Amino acid sequence: MNALLSLIITHTLSSIDILKMTRSMEDLYIRHHTTSTFLLSLSSSFFLLLLLLLPSLPSIYSETAYTLPTAYFINCGSTHSVNVSARLFVGDSEASPSSFMYQDSSHDASNSSSSVDLYRTARIFKAPSSSYRFKVNSPGSPHFLRLHFYSFVSAGGRLDLSGAIFNVSVQGLTLLPNFSNPAGSANSSTATATVREFLLTVNGDVFAVYFTPIGSSSFAFVNALEFFPVPEGLVPVSIPTSSVGSNGDFMEHRREVLATRYRLNVGGPAVEPGSDTLWRQWGNDSGFLQNPEASQTKTYPDDLDYQYDLTGVDIYTAPRIVYQTVRYLNATDGVYSNVTWRFRVSPNSSHVVRFHFCDILGIGDNTVWFKLSVNDNFTMGIQDKDDYVRLKVPFNQSSVVKSGVDGLIKVSIRNNSGSSQSSSLPLAYLNGLEMMEMIGYWDGKSTATMPKKSHTRLILGVAFGSFGLLLVLVLVGVLALKGRRQKPTDTVSVWSPLPAFAGFGSSHGNKSSDPSISSNSPVLNLHLGLKISLSEILFATNNFDSKLMIGRGGFGNVYRATLRNGTQVAVKRSEPGSSQGLMEFQREIIVLSKIRHRHLVSLIGYCAEKSEMILVYEFMEKGTLREHLYNTDLPVQKNKDLPVLPWKQRLEICIGAAQGLQYLHEGAANGIIHRDVKSTNILLDGNYVAKVADFGLSKLSSSLLDQSQMSTGLKGTFGYLDPEYLKTQQMTEKSDVYAFGVVLLEVLCARPPIDNMLPREQMNLAEWGTANFQKGTLEKIVDPLMSGQINPNSLRKFGETAEKCLKEDDQERPSMADVLWDLQYALQLQGSPVPRQLHEDSTTNGSSMLGFSEVQRLPSFSMSFTEDDSLIRKENEHESLNN
Incomplete structure (x- = not known):
C-alpha cells in the first residue's frame, strides 16, 4: 500500500489511469449506466487512501449528483393545484384571493384538458414592487426561472x-x-x-422576482411560475467567444443572466417538456434551414454510450432523443458543400450557443472530421482524434456568439476540405442546438427577506407567563383587525420549501422529553420530523371507522382519512400490539424521508405511540393499477363500475411507474431496490398519474439502514419474483426490472401473474407472455377490451420491452432507464401512423408525437419562434409538492 501511495504522489495520473489501477489492485467491481455514477466496492484501507487523495486528484468518475427538484411550481392566481401530465403546479396559497383573476368559464368550455386549466387563472399585480419570494436551498447554484403568460378576458369581461x-x-x-x-x-x-425561460445563478438565501406595471392605469400578471435549481454543468463557466469581427478569447459568463431564445432538436421531431429531464421544450429545426435540400436526417433508436467523465454529458444535458436524431450533410456527388441555419436575434447582442453532437451515423474510425462555423468567421473542428468523439457517445461544444447590426446568427456545418475521405461519406452532422441571450450582469444577490411567521410573536410571549400570553393575543387581534381595514401597497408572496411534514408538531426529542411516546414505542430513534400524534390520527380516521377502510395488506388496514386542514390522506395501520412488521415500518419511514419524486407516493408522517405503528401517505384517489385491469380481492369501497383504461392511458401509467423506479435505482442516494414491484403497489391519483408505493421491503445501503435491519430471507410476491433471486437470494435492481416486466404483461393481458384455474402452460403469466412473444402470437393474449385500440408497432415495441425485462439472466435485462425509453417510444408509435423511424414521425401533426394534446386546443401549445426572437413555447408541464 505504501508503494501504491508513493506511485500516486510521484506521478500525475489521469482519472482513467486511476480507475485501471483500482481495478487491478482491488478487483474493483464497477457497474455503470448512462444515468448513474460508478458504485465502488473497495477494501477499507484502499477506500481510506482514496478519500485522503481525493482533494488533490482528478475524480475517477464524477457524474453530477443532481436530484430532480420538487419546488417551486406555482399555479398563479388560484388556490387549486393543477396536475399537468404528471407535473403538479401547486395553488397560489400565499396570495390574497383579491388578486386572483379567472377566465370566463363559458370560454372553451368543451376543453377539459388540465393543460388548459393552468391558464384559466392569473395573478394580477397593480401595486409597484409586487413580488414572489422564494427560499433558496442551494445558494451559488444555477437556477431556471420560467414565467408563463396567457392572455384572456376575465369573467364578465371586466x-x-x-x-x-x-x-x-x-x-x-x-x-x-x-x-x-x-x-x-x-x-x-x-x-x-x-x-419565458431564464438561467441565472442565485447567490443569496432568498430569491425575489418583481412585477412592476408601467403607467398608472396598467397592471401586471402571470399565469404560472417555475423556479428550481439545475445541474452545475448545464452551461460551462468559460467558453470561446465568436463575434462578427473577431474570435478566440474566452469569456467568463457565470454572472450573466441567460434568456432562452432557441432550443432545437436538429433532424428530429419536437420534444415536449414531459419527455425532457428538466421539462424543456425542443423545437424542430426545419424552419431555420437556409438550404434544406442539402441535408438528410436519421434516427438511431438503440442505446447511447454516455461517457460523463470524458464529455460532461448526462441525461440532464439534453434528452436522449436529441442525440438519437441527427441532420447531416448530403454530400452525394459533391453538389452541396454545407448545411446552414439562420436565426433572427437582437442586433449587437451576445448569445451562449451550445451545439450537441453524437455520431449515430456509424461512419467508422478515423473518418469523423468536419467543421462548424458561426457567422462565417468562427470555426471549430470536430474530429475523432479528440478522445470524446466516439460512436454513440454524446458530447457538446459551446461558444459565445456576438451578432452584428443585422441581428442574424448563421450556423453552418461542412466537410473538412482537407479530408482524404470520400466526399460521399456523411461526415458533417449536428444533433441539437441551444441559443441563450446574455441579457445582463447580475450578482445573484437580493436584499429581500422571508417574513417570519405570524405565530412567532405568540411563541415568544409564552415565555413571559400568562399575562404576556394574553397581551400578545390582544395585540395579534388588533393587528388582524387593522390588517383587514388597511389596503396593502405591495403584494408579496413568500414560498418556502416543504418540510418533511407540515401542519402538525414534530418531535426531535428523546423519550424523556416526549411523554407521549411509550416505553415500548418501536421507533424511538427515528427523529425525522415526521411524527403525528395518535389523537390527530384518531380524529382523521374517526377512531378508525370501518366505513373508511379502503384496503388491507400484509402490514395492516388502510383507511381514507381527512386531516384537520381538510387534506385527504391514506392511513396505514398495523395490527395493534403486534411487533410484526416493525422492520418494514422503520424501513419505509427511512426510505420515504430520504426521497421525493413525482412518481413515488409521498409519506406525510407516522405515529408510534402506545405500540401503534401507523403510516400516513398522500391519498391516491383512483386506487391501485390492478383493480383497473381485472377483478381483485380488495375489500370495501371498491368501485364496481371502473372505466376501462384505454391503451394510451395504460402506456402513460407504465411510463410514470418506470420513471419512479428509475429514480429509485439511479437518482436516489446510493440507489434503492424496491423489492416488491407489482400492480397493487402502483397507485393512481385523481388524474390517473401513476406513483410507486409500499417501500416496506426496499433494500437500502448501509449508510441509510443498519445491516442488522436487513432481511436475509426471501422477500417479494409470488409471480413477480426474479428467477435469479430465487437461486442466489441476491436482490439487485434487475430484480425490480423483472417484476416490472410482469406488470407490463398484466397491463397488456389484464390477468393476474399466477392463475391456477388456467391450463398449465398459461398459469404463469411471465412464461406464457414470453412464449407468445417469441412465437409471434402476442396479439392473441391481449386484453379483449383493447381490441382495435393498439397500433401493431406499439404492441410490438411494448411486447419486446416486456420480454427483455423477463430475461432469465439478469445481465441480459435492460436498466429501468432503457425500459422507460422503450415505453416512451411505444407511446410515440401508438400515436403515429408511420412505423419504426422516429424522424419519419416528425412529418405528422403534434397529436401524433408521444400522444400529446391536439394542437388545435386552446390555448395552442405548439412551439414557434417569432422574428423578434420571442420564444413562444408549449406550456411546460411540471410537478411539485405543496410549499
Missing part, C-alpha cells in the same frame, strides 16, 4: 390581460422590459401561451 404592460425584474436587472403578452386576447382562436 379586464383583458392582453392590455397589460409591465416589467419583470430581479434586484438590479430587468428580465422583461415593457412586456406585453404577444399571444393576444384569448378570444382569438390562435391564442398561444408564452413561456
